[in-house]
Each structure stands twice: as structure tokens, then as C-alpha cells.
Amino acid sequence: xxxxxxxxxxxxxxxxxxxxxxxxxxxxxxxxxxxxxxxxxxxxxxxxxxxxxxxxxxxxxxxxxxxxxxxxxxxxxxxxxxxxxxxxxxxxxxxxxxxxxxxxxxxxxxxxxxxxxxxxxxxxxxxxxxxxxxxxxxxxxxxxxxxxxxxxxxxxxxxxxxxxxxxxxxxxxxxxxxxxxxxxxxxxxxxxxxxxxxxxxxxxxxxxxxxxxxxxxxxxxxxxxxxxxxxxxxxxxxxxxxxxxxxxxxxxxxxxxxxxxxxxxxxxxxxxxxxxxxxxxxxxxxxxxxxxxxxxxxxxxxxxxxxxxxxxxxxxxxxxxxxxxxxxxxxxxxxxxxxx
Numbered sequence: 001x002x003x004x005x006x007x008x009x010x011x012x013x014x015x016x017x018x019x020x021x022x023x024x025x026x027x028x029x030x031x032x033x034x035x036x037x038x039x040x041x042x043x044x045x046x047x048x049x050x051x052x053x054x055x056x057x058x059x060x061x062x063x064x065x066x067x068x069x070x071x072x073x074x075x076x077x078x079x080x081x082x083x084x085x086x087x088x089x090x091x092x093x094x095x096x097x098x099x100x101x102x103x104x105x106x107x108x109x110x111x112x113x114x115x116x117x118x119x120x121x122x123x124x125x126x127x128x129x130x131x132x133x134x135x136x137x138x139x140x141x142x143x144x145x146x147x148x149x150x151x152x153x154x155x156x157x158x159x160x161x162x163x164x165x166x167x168x169x170x171x172x173x174x175x176x177x178x179x180x181x182x183x184x185x186x187x188x189x190x191x192x193x194x195x196x197x198x199x200x201x202x203x204x205x206x207x208x209x210x211x212x213x214x215x216x217x218x219x220x221x222x223x224x225x226x227x228x229x230x231x232x233x234x235x236x237x238x239x240x241x242x243x244x245x246x247x248x249x250x251x252x253x254x255x256x257x258x259x260x261x262x263x264x265x266x267x268x269x270x271x272x273x274x275x276x277x278x279x280x281x282x283x284x285x286x287x288x289x290x291x292x293x294x295x296x297x298x299x300x301x302x303x304x305x306x307x308x309x310x311x312x313x314x315x316x317x318x319x320x321x322x323x324x325x326x327x328x329x330x331x332x333x334x335x336x337x338x339x340x
Contacts, residue, residue, distance in 0.1 A: 019034050019035075019072075027079065028081065029076070029079040029080070029081055030075075032081045032082070033076075033081065033148055033149055033152050034072060034148060034149075035072065035148060036148035036151070036152075037071075037145065037146070037147055037148040037151055039057055040071070040146065040147070044057040044058070044062075045057070056212075057144065059212075060144060060212045060213050060214055061144045061146060061213075061214045064213050064214050064215040064216075065213075065215055065284045066214075066215040066274060066278070066281050066284050066285075067277065067278035067280065067281060068146055068147075068274065068277050068278070068281075069277060069278070070277075071145075071146040071147025071149070071150060072147045072148060072149055073273070073277075074147060074149045074150055074269070074270065074273045075149060075269070076149060076152065076153050076266050076269070077265045077266060077269045078262055078265060078266065080152065080153075080156055085156050085159070089159070089163065092163075092255060092258070092259075093163075095255060096167065096252060096255055099248055099251055099252065099255075100170075100174075100248075103247075103248040104174070108247075108248050109174055109175060109178035109179070110178055112179075112245065112246060113245060115244055115245075115309065115310065116241075116244040116245050116246045117175075117179060117182055118309065119240065119241065119244050119246065119307070119309050120171075120175060120184075120241075120246060120249065121175075121182055121183060121184060121187065121191070122191065122195070122306065122309075123233065123237055123240075123306050123307050123309075124168070124171070124233075124237070124241070124249060125168060125171065125172045125175065125184055125185075125188050126188040126191045126192045126195075126198065127164075127168055127233050128165050128168040128169055128172070128188065129188065129189070129192040129202075130192075130201060130205065130229060130233065131161050131164040131165045131168060132161070132165050133205040133206075133209070134161045134164075134205070134221075134225065134226055134229065135158055135161035135162055135165065136209065137205070137208050137209060137217070137220075137221040137225065137226075138154050138157045138158045138161060138221060138226075139154070139158045140209075140217060140221075141154040141214070141217055141218060141221060141222070142154035142155050142158060144214040144217070145214070146214070150270065153266040153270075156262075157259075157262075157263050157266075160259040160260075160262075160263070163256075163259070164256055164259070167252060167256070171249065171252070172184050172185050172188070173185060195306075196302070197302045197303065197305050197306035198302070198306065199302070200295070200298035200299050200301070200302040200303075201229060201232075201299050201302065201303060203295065203298075204220075204224065204225050204228075204229075204292075204295040204296065204298070204299050205225055205229075207220070207295065208220040208221055208224075208225050215284060215285075215288065216288050218270075219285060219288035219289055219292055220288070220292050222263070222267045222270070223267070223271075223285075223288075223289055223292070223329070223330060223335070224289070224292040224293070224295060224296040224299075224337075225295075225296075225299075226260075226263060227260075227263075227264065227267075227325070227326055227329050228296045228299045228300055228303075228322060228326055229299065229303075230257070230260040230263075231300075231321070231322040231325045231326065232299070232300065232303035232304070232306075232307065232318075232322055233253075233303065233307075234253050234254075234256050234257040234260055235253075235257055235260075235321075235325065236304070236307060236318050236321060236322060237253055237307045238250045238253030238254050238257065239311065239313075240307050240308070240309060240311040240313075240318075241253060242311075243310075243311030243312055244309065244310075244311060264329055267329065268329060268332060268333070271285070271330070271332075271333035271335065272332075272333055275333050275334065282333070282334055282335070285333075285335055286334075286335050286336070289330065289335050289336075289337060289338070290338040293337040293338035293339070294338070294339075296326065296337060297323075297337070297338075297339065300319050300322045300323055300326070301315075301319055303322070304316070304318040304319035304322065323337075
């Protein structure tokens with residue numbers, strides 16, 4: 001009788017079987033992330049079935065063209081949780097604060113020449129509009145995500161974008177105090193809305209904001225707007241800032257590029273996951289990418305003209321570097337950006 005009771009206990013389910021048949025103990029990351037999306041049900045929100053929120057989720061997420069049988073099978077390659085993200089970004093902020101303190105003590109802004117100030121005013125401080133747009137786009141991906149693992153990645157990326165907005169705003173204030181006649185803090189909106197080289201970037205951001213279906217929004221944000229913009233205004237602009245003598249701003253761009261590289265990792269993992277989840281998903285993604293590629297190509301061309309300011313590289317060379325980096329993100333999943 002005792003042996004029978006022992007055998008029964010051994011056959012009992014473990015508390016983590018809600019995560020599926022893992023064949024192992026779940027990791028801390030899985031325990032803290034799994035099953036957090038309470039909107040994946042017949043009536044997503046605890047309101048009337050026909051209220052706008054429920055209709056929106058049904059129309060723009062549940063009815064999307066992508067087919068994802070088990071969204072919670074996706075995993076973030078960095079396995080971030082709230083606590084690990086906060087600890088990581090605390091280290092990043094400590095580094096940036098050290099840069100700001102060190103260079104401020106050396107009267108860095110006072111020593112910037114006219115060419116460096118022109119580049120900062122044209123291509124760096126207006127980026128707070130770009131970064132805020134990216135923040136809103138990523139927040140939308142999080143709100144409509146079909147699974148909690150995907151939603152978590154978008155949540156942390158949204159926080160990355162807020163960090164970038166804050167750093168740009170801080171630098172804008174510093175520059176305004178040192179160079180009050182240069183328009184720092186007052187001219188950026190006009191630059192963002194009217195400078196010819198910013199308009200393809202602004203158009204792509206604004207068009208992505210009205211791409212409501214989640215699968216198209218993923219392509220617009222994660223495969224076009226964010227990778228192309230970050231390659232331009234973090235990776236490539238950082239090099240141009242260094243060449244212009246704006247060393248601190250180049251180092252800040254390099255630090256923010258670390259956030260972007262993490263975004264590229266989870267995006268690449270998501271592409272692999274989606275193309276493996278259903279045979280038709282690659283065609284869906286490629287169709288959206290072909291639709292959005294002209295905007296990405298226009299961003300790359302205009303943005304390269306914007307940041308090519310005598311740093312030793314031509315706008316064409318910068319554009320080619322951006323396009324190569326863009327293809328490195330999409331091509332491993334069998335997706336190819338179309339011609340401009």
C-alpha cells in the first residue's frame with residue numbers, strides 16, 4: 001500500500017507544468033515571464049465583448065496574417081527579467097554619468113568647434129523626436145503582443161527608448177547653456193519637421209504609427225524603422241561625431257548602440273521563431289518587408305546625407321554601410337529588403 005502511494009506521488013504533476021512539457025526545471029527567466037499576457041482569450045479584456053479595446057485586439061492581433069500556434073514558445077536570447085534589466089541598465093547609466101561628469105569637468109562643450117556644433121544641432125538633438133517615436137512604436141508592439149515572452153522584449157526596448165530620449169534631452173540642455181545662441185532646445189522641432197533630410201525618417205516613423213495590425217507593425221518597427229534609424233543615428237553618426245571632435249557624444253552613441261544590438265538579437269530570434277512556427281509566415285513577413293523597404297531605403301539615403309559632414313566618408317559610403325547592416329538583420333531568416 002505504501003509503495004502504491006509513493007508511485008502515485010511520483011506520477012503527480014509538477015507545479016511548473018503550466019509552462020508545458022519542458023523536460024526540465026524552468027529557469028528563473030521562464031518562471032517570471034510565462035503566461036503574463038491576460039488578453040489571450042476569447043474576450044481579451046474584462047469588459048463587454050464589443051467594446052473598442054476587445055474589437056481592436058481581435059481585429060489587429062488575433063486576425064493578423066501571421067500564424068503562431070504557441071506564442072509562449074518564443075524565448076528572448078538575453079533572457080531578461082525586470083531585475084536583470086534594471087541591474088544592467090544601472091551599470092550603463094553609471095558609465096554615461098561618469099562620461100558626463102568627466103567631460104563637463106574638462107569644459108568639453110566650450111571646446112566644441114563650429115563644425116561639431118553644427119552636426120550636433122542637425123543630427124543629434126533632433127533625435128529626441130525620433131527616439132520618442134520609436135518608443136511609442138515599441139509600446140504598441142508590447143500592448144498587442146500575442147505572448148508574454150515577446151511582450152517582455154518590447155517592454156524593455158520601450159524602456160531603452162525612454163533612456164535615449166532622456167539622454168538626448170540632457171545633452172540638449174547642456175548645449176543650450178553653453179551655446180545659447182545656437183538654437184539648442186528651441187530649433188529641433190523645426191529641423192525635425194522641415195529639414196529635407198529628416199523628412200523620409202519622419203515619414204517612416206509616422207506611417208509606422210498607423211500600421212495597426214501587429215504583424216505589419218512588427219515589420220515596420222523592428223525590421224525597418226528601428227534598425228535603419230539606429231544604424232544611421234547611433235552606429236554611423238557615432239563615427240562622424242568622433243571625426244568631428246565630439247568625442248563624448250560619440251561615446252554616448254556607442255553606449256546607446258548596445259541597447260540597439262540587444263534589440264537586433266531579440267528581433268533576429270523572433271524572425272527565426274516566426275518562420276519556423278508556420279510555413280506561410282515567411283511569405284507574410286517578406287510581403288510586408290517589400291512594402292516597407294522603399295521607406296527604409298529612403299531613410300538610409302537621406303540620413304546618410306544628413307550625417308556626412310566632412311568626417312572622411314561620403315554619404316554613399318555611409319548609406320552602403322547602413323544597407324549592409326540592415327541586410328545582416330533580415331537575411332538569416334530568408335528575408336530580403338527590396339530596392340528603393
